[in-house]
C-alpha cells in the first residue's frame with residue numbers, strides 16, 4: 001500500500017510542496033508514497049506549481065485505515081477525518097510538537113527552522129539523493145513564502161542557505177524578485193469570496209479549552225484590503241458564531257512589516273492582555289508582527305491560561 005504524504009488543513013505552499021518533495025524522497029528511499037493535500041491549492045501555490053511544472057496533489061479528506069506521513073504539522077485540529085485508524089509513519093515539520101500520537105515507532109524530523117522544505121533539503125542531503133530541478137524550484141518558493149522573503153522572525157540561517165542551494169539547482173537567478181512576484185499573486189483579492197479569503201491561510205487552535213481561529217492574509221500593501229475589510233470582519237463574525245470563542249484575522253503588510261488584526265471575541269480584552277496594545281474598535285495594529293506561529297499563537301496561549 002502506498003502511504004499518503006499529507007500537509008495540514010487549508011494547505012499553504014509549504015504543505016503542498018513538502019508533500020510532493022517528501023513523497024519523492026520516500027519513494028527514492030524505497031518507501032512507496034503519494035503526495036496528497038487537504039484541499040485545492042491557493043492562487044499563490046498554483047503560481048508556484050505552474051512556474052515549475054509540478055502537478056497539484058490529490059485531495060484527501062478522510063484517512064481512515066491509511067498509512068500516513070505528515071508534513072508541516074503534527075496537531076490533530078489540522079488533521080483530516082479518520083486519524084484514529086490511520087498509521088503515522090513519519091513527520092517532517094517546523095512547528096511546535098502537536099498532539100498526534102502513534103501506535104508504532106516513527107521517523108520524526110522536527111526542526112526550529114522557517115519552513116518544512118528547509119528540513120527536507122537536509123534530508124535529501126543526508127541520504128545523498130539528488131533533488132529534481134522542478135521540486136527544488138517549488139521548495140525554494142515554499143521557503144520564500146513561509147519566511148516572507150526572509151523577513152519573518154521565523155527565518156533562520158539554514159533557510160537562507162537552503163534557498164541559495166535550491167536556487168542553483170532550479171536555475172533561479174534572482175530569488176527576491178521571484179518572491180515578490182509570488183507575493184503579488186498572493187495579494188490579489190479580486191474574484192475571491194470572503195469565505196475563501198478568511199480560510200486561505202487559517203488555523204483553529206485549542207487554547208485552554210477555548211476554540212480560537214486565527215487566519216492570515218499577507219499582502220504587499222494593506223491598501224489592497226481596504227475595500228474588503230468590513231466584509232472580512234462580517235465573515236469572521238460568522239465563523240466565530242459557529243462555536244468559537246474568538247476569531248482573529250491578521251492582515252499582514254509585508255513591506256511595512258506589521259499586521260492589522262481584525263478581532264471578534266467573547267472577551268476582546270484578551271487582545272490587550274496578549275499584546276499590551278489596546279484595540280481601537282474591532283481591530284488593532286501590531287507593528288513588527290509577521291508570524292502567526294512565533295508572534296501571535298504563543299502570546300494568545302499565554303493570555304488564555
Ligand code: MG
Pocket residue numbers: 008012014015072
Ligand atoms: Mg504551513
Ligand code: MG
Pocket residue numbers: 014015072094114115116146
Ligand atoms: Mg510551513
Ligand code: MG
Pocket residue numbers: 012145146201
Ligand atoms: Mg504562513
